[in-house]
Amino acid sequence: MATHHHHSSKTSPSMMNRQNHSSKSSAWVSLVLVGLSLLIFFSGCGYRFTPEGGELPGGARAVAVPMFENDTAEPGIGAWFTEALRVEVGRTGREGGAASEARIVGKILEVRDPTAIYTANPQGGLQRTSARVEAVVELRFLRGDEQLRRVMVRGGEDYLIAPSQTGSLAVLQDDANRRLALRRLAERLMRDGFEQMQTF
Numbered sequence: 001m002a003t004h005h006h007h008s009s010k011t012s013p014s015m016m017n018r019q020n021h022s023s024k025s026s027a028w029v030s031l032v033l034v035g036l037s038l039l040i041f042f043s044g045c046g047y048r049f050t051p052e053g054g055e056l057p058g059g060a061r062a063v064a065v066p067m068f069e070n071d072t073a074e075p076g077i078g079a080w081f082t083e084a085l086r087v088e089v090g091r092t093g094r095e096g097g098a099a100s101e102a103r104i105v106g107k108i109l110e111v112r113d114p115t116a117i118y119t120a121n122p123q124g125g126l127q128r129t130s131a132r133v134e135a136v137v138e139l140r141f142l143r144g145d146e147q148l149r150r151v152m153v154r155g156g157e158d159y160l161i162a163p164s165q166t167g168s169l170a171v172l173q174d175d176a177n178r179r180l181a182l183r184r185l186a187e188r189l190m191r192d193g194f195e196q197m198q199t200f
Contacts, residue, residue, distance in 0.1 A: 053092035054198030057141045057148035062096030063089055068106040068137075080183050081106055081137060084190035102143045104197065110136040111182070116161065131174075132156045133181050139193045153193040157185040 056063060065086045070078040085106060089095045112134050118126040134156035141149040159181035162170035 053094070054195075054200035056094065056102065056198060058102065058143050060100075060102040060143065061094065062100040062102070063094055063141075064096050064098055064100040064103040065089055066098075066103060066105060068108055070108045072108055072111045074108075074111045074182070077108060077111065077182060077186065080186040081108060081190060084186045085139075085194060087187075088190050088194040102141065102148075104194075105140045105142055107138045108135065109138055110134075113178075114156075117158070128161060130158050131161050131178070132158050133178055133185065135182070135185055135189065137189055137193065139197065141197055149197055151193050151196045153189045153196070155185060155189055155192070157181040157188070 065082060068078040068082045068085075085104060086095060089104070114132050114134065116128040116131040119129050121127045134154065136152065136154040139151045139153065140147055141151075159177040161174045161177065
């Protein structure tokens with residue numbers, strides 16, 4: 001009687017591992033080649049991968065923001081404006097340290113409180129419901145001792161006040177609302193000021 005030998009068609013685990021590794025390597029190489037091709041294509045078309053935002057004066061790539069000068073009697077606001085500008089510069093990826101090639105020097109020139117805003121009440125009279133705080137800030141873009149750009153920003157922010165109430169609690173609440181309005185104003189003015197520093 002003839003003996004038939006059956007050969008197994010199963011692939012050994014080691015062979016499967018080699019095949020999987022080979023396919024993964026091929027896929028990785030393909031991705032790298034595609035990435036390089038796209039980079040070469042965009043470079044050839046004139047595209048440049050730059051930080052977000054417009055161009056800074058003098059083509060500066062990094063800028064430092066030292067602590068603002070405060071020429072007003074308003075305590076603590078120099079730190080608010082400094083922080084607000086640093087946030088805006090950081091969003092574009094250009095914030096640098098003290099050794100940066102350029103810096104933006106800020107000075108708070110004025111903070112003032114215009115007349116409170118009044119509205120009619122049900123009794124036919126007037127009552128104060130809100131007030132406004134305004135600020136004027138100077139920003140100078142310097143590279144070394146050379147001033148490349150100077151920007152003046154000004155604006156105001158409204159805040160709620162206790163309607164015709166007196167007492168220490170009302171005064172404290174009004175002051176807290178005013179300080180919060182100043183912080184909001186710092187963020188808005190520094191966003192506007194840094195946009196004016198750039199060329200789009």
